[in-house]
Amino acid sequence: MRRSGRLRVALAxxxxxxxxxxxxxxxxxxxxxxxxxxxxxxxxxxVAIRLVLEPGNLDIRTTAGAAxxxxxxxxxxxxxxxxxxxxxxxxxxxxxxxxxxxxxxxTFTVRDGVTFHDGSxxxxxxxxxxxxxxxxxxxxxxxxxxxxxxxxxxxGQDVVVTLSEPDSSLLWNLSGRAGLIFKKDDxxxxxxxxxxxxxxxxxxxxxxxxxxxxRYEEYWGxxxxxxxxxxxxxxxxxxxxxxxxxxxxxxxxxxxxxxxDQIEATGDFALVLGKxxxxxxxxMNSTSGPLANKEVRQAIRQAIDHEALIEAAGSGLPLYGPxxxxxxxxxDLSDVAPYDPDAAATLLADAGADGTTLTLTVYNGYPTIxxxxxxxxxxxxxxxxxxxxxxxxxxxxxxxVNHDYQLSLVDHAEARDFENWANPDYYFTYDNPQVQQLFQxxxxxxxxxxxxxxxxxxxxxxxxxxxADWLYNWQSVQAVSTAITGFxxxxxxxxxxxxxxxxxxx
Amino acid sequence: xxxxxxxxxxxxxxxxFVASALIFVTLRVLPGDVAQLVAGMNATPAQIQAxxxxxxxxxxxxxxxxxxxxxxxxxxxxxxxxxxxxxxGEIAQKATVTVPxxxxxxxxxLAFSIPFGVLSxxxxxHADGTALNVTAQTLAAVPVVWAGMMLVVVFAVWxxxxxxxGFPRAGWQDPALALRALLLPALTIxxxxxxxxxxxxxxxxxxxxxxxxxxxxxxxxxTRDQALVRxxxxxVGLSIITVLGLQVAGIIVxxxxxxxxxxxxxxxxxxxxxxxxxxxxxxxxxxxxxxxxVLIVGFVVDxxxxxxxxxxxxxxxxx
Numbered sequence: 001m002r003r004s005g006r007l008r009v010a011l012a013x014x015x016x017x018x019x020x021x022x023x024x025x026x027x028x029x030x031x032x033x034x035x036x037x038x039x040x041x042x043x044x045x046x047v048a049i050r051l052v053l054e055p056g057n058l059d060i061r062t063t064a065g066a067a068x069x070x071x072x073x074x075x076x077x078x079x080x081x082x083x084x085x086x087x088x089x090x091x092x093x094x095x096x097x098x099x100x101x102x103x104x105x106x107t108f109t110v111r112d113g114v115t116f117h118d119g120s121x122x123x124x125x126x127x128x129x130x131x132x133x134x135x136x137x138x139x140x141x142x143x144x145x146x147x148x149x150x151x152x153x154x155x156g157q158d159v160v161v162t163l164s165e166p167d168s169s170l171l172w173n174l175s176g177r178a179g180l181i182f183k184k185d186d187x188x189x190x191x192x193x194x195x196x197x198x199x200x201x202x203x204x205x206x207x208x209x210x211x212x213x214x215r216y217e218e219y220w221g222x223x224x225x226x227x228x229x230x231x232x233x234x235x236x237x238x239x240x241x242x243x244x245x246x247x248x249x250x251x252x253x254x255x256x257x258x259x260x261d262q263i264e265a266t267g268d269f270a271l272v273l274g275k276x277x278x279x280x281x282x283x284m285n286s287t288s289g290p291l292a293n294k295e296v297r298q299a300i301r302q303a304i305d306h307e308a309l310i311e312a313a314g315s316g317l318p319l320y321g322p323x324x325x326x327x328x329x330x331x332d333l334s335d336v337a338p339y340d341p342d343a344a345a346t347l348l349a350d351a352g353a354d355g356t357t358l359t360l361t362v363y364n365g366y367p368t369i370x371x372x373x374x375x376x377x378x379x380x381x382x383x384x385x386x387x388x389x390x391x392x393x394x395x396x397x398x399x400x401v402n403h404d405y406q407l408s409l410v411d412h413a414e415a416r417d418f419e420n421w422a423n424p425d426y427y428f429t430y431d432n433p434q435v436q437q438l439f440q441x442x443x444x445x446x447x448x449x450x451x452x453x454x455x456x457x458x459x460x461x462x463x464x465x466x467x468a469d470w471l472y473n474w475q476s477v478q479a480v481s482t483a484i485t486g487f488x489x490x491x492x493x494x495x496x497x498x499x500x501x502x503x504x505x506x
Numbered sequence: 507x508x509x510x511x512x513x514x515x516x517x518x519x520x521x522x523f524v525a526s527a528l529i530f531v532t533l534r535v536l537p538g539d540v541a542q543l544v545a546g547m548n549a550t551p552a553q554i555q556a557x558x559x560x561x562x563x564x565x566x567x568x569x570x571x572x573x574x575x576x577x578x579x580x581x582x583x584x585x586x587x588x589x590x591x592x593x594x595g596e597i598a599q600k601a602t603v604t605v606p607x608x609x610x611x612x613x614x615x616l617a618f619s620i621p622f623g624v625l626s627x628x629x630x631x632h633a634d635g636t637a638l639n640v641t642a643q644t645l646a647a648v649p650v651v652w653a654g655m656m657l658v659v660v661f662a663v664w665x666x667x668x669x670x671x672g673f674p675r676a677g678w679q680d681p682a683l684a685l686r687a688l689l690l691p692a693l694t695i696x697x698x699x700x701x702x703x704x705x706x707x708x709x710x711x712x713x714x715x716x717x718x719x720x721x722x723x724x725x726x727x728x729t730r731d732q733a734l735v736r737x738x739x740x741x742v743g744l745s746i747i748t749v750l751g752l753q754v755a756g757i758i759v760x761x762x763x764x765x766x767x768x769x770x771x772x773x774x775x776x777x778x779x780x781x782x783x784x785x786x787x788x789x790x791x792x793x794x795x796x797x798x799x800v801l802i803v804g805f806v807v808d809x810x811x812x813x814x815x816x817x818x819x820x821x822x823x824x825x
Contacts, residue, residue, distance in 0.1 A: 056544070056588040056783050062557070063588075064546020139556045141546065191589045207589065207596070208779060209771040210675060234671070239769045242662060242670035393538025393784045401542060414548070 039483070045503035046228040047484065049496075050240045052254040054233035058205065059190040060177060061140045066413050066493055069177065071231055074497040075213060076117075077196035079179030080108045080127065080159070081171055085274075085490035085497070087326055087415065089171045093127070093181055093197060094159075103166030103446045108159045114220045116183050117194070117201045124154045129184040131161065142178040145169070148443075166444050168451040172416060199224045199499055209233065213498070225486070225502035244269065244479060250503065252479040253492050257314025260477075269479040273315060274489040277324050277415040278474035280370070283399075283408040284467070287429050290353045291406060297466035299347040300407075301337035303381040304374065310472050312369045319473035321463040326491065327416050328448065329455025333463045344381040354382035360407040361399050364389040370409060370471065400427045411474065413493050418455055421462045430467040434458075511809055518805045525797045526578070526790075530571050533786050533793075539563055540587050540784040561587050574790060583791040588783055593791045596776065603673055603772035604765070607688050607695075608757050614696025615703055615753065620746070623707025624739070627715065628731070630708075639708065645701035650760050654694040654767045661690055671769040691768045695760035699753055703746070710745040714738035744815055751807040755800045 055067040060077060074082055080094035091097065094108035114122040135146040148167040153160050163170065173179065181197065188195050194202040199221065200213035211231045215224040232249065234240045237256035243249050244263060255263070255271070263269050282300075290296045310316045317325070321333035348354040358378075362371055371387045378385045385407075390398065399405040408427070412420075422439035424431035435458045442454035462468075476492050486500030541557040542549075558564055565573075577584055583593040622638055629635025645653075662670035668690050674683045714720060715734060723733035762774030769775075773792065780789045812818050 054779070056785070057590075063544050064549060138550065138553050139560070142548070143553070144550060189590065192591065206675070206771065207591075208600070208776050209673070230675070232672075234769055236671075236766075236769065239671040239767075242658070243672060243769075246662075246669060248669075248672060391782060393536070393543055393782070395538075396542045396547075397538035400547065412547075417548070420548075 039504035041502045042505040045226045047250045048230045050249045050252040057191040075200045076194050076198045077180045081175045083175040085488045104163045106161040126184045127159050130181045145173040145178045168445045250481040255477045255479045257477045263479045272478045272489050274476040276476045277326050278413045280471040282469040290356045295347045295351040296353045299344040301469045302340045303344040304377050315475045316472040319470040321459045323459045324473045328452035336463045357384040358406050359386045361388045361405045362409040363395045529793045584787045586788045587785050600773045610692035611695035615700035619700040619703035623704040627708045627711035642701045642704040650698050691764045710742045751804040754803045
């Protein structure tokens with residue numbers, strides 16, 4: 001066996017060389033440069049923003065999903081009016097607008113000197129065509145939101161929108177997808193290209209990776225303060241954190257609040273908490289089984305320790321009804337079904353439903369901690385909760401389309417979506433004519449205060465009917481580099497207006 | 507040899523057709539469809555139906571299958587339901603990440619499994635040989651995700667030598683940068699796959715050591731090691747080539763998982779996203795390409811094996 005020494009050495013050497021080669025390559029990396037806190041704004045800056053959810057395609061006319069609104073509205077495409085993060089309506093492609101006293105005629109003065117990204121001028125014709133097509137073509141998202149629009153016509157530089165009956169949500173809707181202005185009969189492939197009027201131009205989409213915007217130099221308003229913005233789609237929180245620590249991102253949206261110590265330790269990032277309209281809805285199918293009984297639904301609500309749940313989530317606000325604080329009609333409804341496991345157990349015993357088994361259908365992309373807490377909370381009052389984790393298309397099919405569920409947990413991110421509680425065909429299975437009437441009254445109200453009051457009344461009824469439970473109102477958490485200013489704090493899941501974004505020279 | 511190759515080719519083609527049918531049917535069992543996802547949570551049934559019509563989702567299944575396979579035969583892998591872009595183009599683009607990742611993983615697996623496998627066999631009665639074998643047994647049992655996370659902790663977080671995630675936006679324009687991005691992922695797959703391979707090399711070597719021809723060579727004056735190197739290792743190599751076909755499948759599965767973990771824009775990550783989007787025409791072509799690749803590698807391995815193993819050639823002559 002002594003002779004075997006040579007062979008052994010040769011083999012060992014080849015193995016060492018192989019590993020050393022790897023290590024040598026590994027050692028050549030440069031150290032990332034940390035951003036500095038001082039310095040003048042850099043007009044040539046490129047800003048990298050981590051986002052979570054990538055859109056399936058870029059056709060904002062027909063493809064649903066907040067991932068499109070988030071980046072395309074305000075930055076690429078604009079409407080006659082826009083909304084601020086505080087949900088105020090402000091003029092955009094209209095320099096001004098007036099509403100007739102009867103609430104039936106809206107007159108918008110279209111801004112002069114606006115051009116599309118392909119260089120052509122935006123005309124009143126484009127505006128009329130966009131609004132008319134949006135109303136007429138059912139495949140366009142939010143088409144139904146223009147249901148009360150009777151006509152759209154040009155009058156010189158004005159566009160006049162007439163309604164069949166007053167609609168207190170019209171301006172709000174026009175500040176969203178329903179009001180976006182496209183070039184008339186444009187021939188671009190909207191799925192992969194864009195031609196809007198906003199301060200940024202779509203430069204490039206690397207599917208599965210990133211979307212890049214560059215500054216539109218011919219923009220009608222104040223030009224963007226950075227040359228380039230790159231949206232990097234990184235679903236994994238840990239990967240996003242390590243990327244930020246290595247200096248690869250300037251802003252992390254959807255930051256996992258439980259990782260905040262690690263990012264704050266760098267000194268290069270500050271955490272920004274923002275308001276949002278996300279409602280984590282524990283929907284209850286009340287059409288059959290134990291959940292048809294209101295006492296059982298109330299017991300479930302009183303059994304859930306919402307404060308503990310928010311603590312586990314890392315950040316968020318309690319929410320005990322269908323309307324979050326950012327939306328009109330909000331009211332603190334914490335008195336309706338306060339946390340009280342003993343009362344819950346009594347309610348269940350009265351209803352003869354203790355020992356019941358229920359199934360929760362939940363999208364598997366969410367943190368599992370929510371389902372775990374629900375299982376233990378309900379177990380304490382005598383309900384066995386089975387958790388079924390499904391992917392999003394399965395959730396859509398089983399719960400949303402076929403209403404085949406008992407309990408479901410989904411984050412409803414959309415602002416002003418109270419209409420779903422007034423729609424008996426929605427998967428919430430909630431059908432109360434009084435709520436439906438109040439919702440119609442709020443739509444037809446002539447002023448905002450009146451509209452909000454109807455919604456407030458309706459929301460209280462929904463909560464008192466124990467139509468569902470609202471686990472909490474999600475708060476957006478962002479880690480923003482100290483070199484960055486002007487990144488919006490609120491409602492960034494819905495849209496990220498980049499007009500004020502700037503980066504200092506590092 | 508030619509008759510063998512033709513028979514084997516026919517088997518390959520039949521295999522591809524069976525695979526395509528299985529892929530097609532399995533995907534149709536998935537609940538939910540792309541129209542619902544495109545239309546979103548506030549869509550009316552009319553809107554969803556309009557999108558279904560537009561995308562041709564309501565065509566009978568046999569017609570859909572025939573259209574797909576007809577295209578594949580003409581080298582047309584179809585287009586994505588969501589973006590309308592060509593699936594072949596997408597795969598080619600993502601392959602610039604996945605193919606180098608696979609090759610690098612394989613090289614790493616071979617670079618440490620062959621020397622250490624032979625070493626572990628020759629030193630089987632010594633502490634170091636046993637330690638090697640136990641280490642390999644352990645590594646082979648490690649889930650690839652866990653291995654990846656450990657490597658990230660050591661090389662990216664503690665030592666800061668390599669990026670923890672992502673791929674340069676400019677792709678291979680800066681090859682050194684791109685290679686650095688692939689090193690940790692490739693190391694992860696390479697170590698786990700290599701550990702499996704190591705145990706195989708070890709047992710193949712042990713078998714060779716016990717063969718008559720090695721003993722005969724030793725009796726004719728060679729040392730045991732010399733005999734093993736000259737006569738044993740070529741036989742070990744033959745066995746490795748056979749098992750490589752299986753390794754390629756392992757590496758592809760590893761790549762799907764690892765691309766998620768490291769945020770690499772490759773075929774594996776694209777596949778997972780497309781399944782979540784129910785972009786079935788795209789998913790079925792992607793799966794067929796991956797399956798086809800594994801089957802073709804198996805085909806080539808069989809031919810190579812046949813060509814270099816004199817015993818099989820002779821068996822053919824005598825039959």
